[in-house]
């Protein structure tokens with residue numbers, strides 16, 4: 001049996017230096033510099049061409065699909081094994097103690113934007129394939145390292161790639177956690193909206209404006225409501241005691257036209273587990289729904305939200321709750337809540353459901369609930385649940401390989417999030433983050449331990465060989 005760990009040890013300096021060189025290329029989406037063949041801008045194109053050129057120089061067959069995505073191939077045979085990676089990174093943001101695009105080596109870690117997500121793992125997979133190629137073993141399948149360039153925004157890379165290239169029979173994406181993520185919830189973004197007439201009697205309490213949240217997959221961390229009408233003082237007083245009794249922070253202001261602004265701070269977390277955060281929009285709407293003097297449009301907004309979804313991320317009140325042993329509960333995150341008097345109101349929903357839930361029923365339940373406030377819904381995006389059978393060859397091979405290299409049991413993971421692996425028909429997420437390591441993806445001082453980088457490289461080499469031999 002080939003000892004892949006030893007083989008990788010022999011080239012470890014090269015793996016580390018190539019990874020650092022790759023990380024020094026800034027590869028953030030910049031559509032202002034996009035042009036034909038460079039759909040995501042100059043920086044991504046330069047990084048992408050650097051990698052494809054390197055692969056070609058090192059003896060691989062490479063193919064580019066109009067700058068959206070490409071592959072690096074080795075092996076012969078009918079079937080294709082796919083390894084799906086991406087080289088685009090999220091913007092660096094603030095708070096770094098090392099420059100984000102210099103790939104400094106400190107205390108056994110490479111620090112750079114993209115170190116763990118996903119340029120480090122991409123280079124690990126590249127060297128895994130290169131080591132397999134140079135070991136002289138013969139493969140009965142073609143192995144394609146598929147390089148995406150738009151994972152962090154809209155996945156236009158894989159969309160374009162799979163329209164033009166063959167779908168692998170199976171594969172993995174080194175873009176999440178070890179051991180193996182084999183099951184992911186379905187994810188649907190919906191928008192419920194209505195036009196607003198803006199009619200209210202003088203003495204009625206009215207919402208002039210309400211805004212909370214910017215992204216459907218995040219729990220909003222702030223909400224602001226602008227009120228008019230006569231009961232404002234009662235509302236203001238009650239709001240202050242509400243903040244105190246609930247231990248919330250917030251603010252009350254009055255603008256030049258005498259309208260009251262209520263500001264409530266919540267806690268933002270990823271929308272896949274809304275209960276870990278505090279939805280500022282729902283809390284504020286729920287507070288406002290206690291008052292009875294609202295005009296009808298304002299009332300529909302605050303009661304639909306406060307009465308149904310506040311502190312109920314499982315959709316119990318809407319009658320759509322569902323639980324699955326592996327994947328947990330169906331969840332509902334209201335990520336955008338807006339009301340602009342005289343114009344429109346919209347509520348953005350991020351629904352996540354296990355494959356055992358009935359999507360149509362859940363959608364109907366939401367439609368019905370929002371229709372009580374005269375809101376109608378449209379689906380913005382819908383990704384079906386993604387699952388590879390536990391008994392599949394893919395899962396059993398990767399399990400064996402992982403256990404052999406780590407001495408740990410390869411527990412299968414089911415998650416509410418979506419990984420890049422769902423772009424493959426038969427694909428799982430496989431690394432690169434080892435259990436117990438802090439997840440620094442998208443954070444300042446993103447880093448990868450060189451020890452983990454090399455361990456992942458050996459695991460990927462072994463996996464490629466076992467899947468394609």
Ligand SMILES: [Zn+2]
Nearest residue numbers: 117118151175
């Ligand atoms: Zn990623």
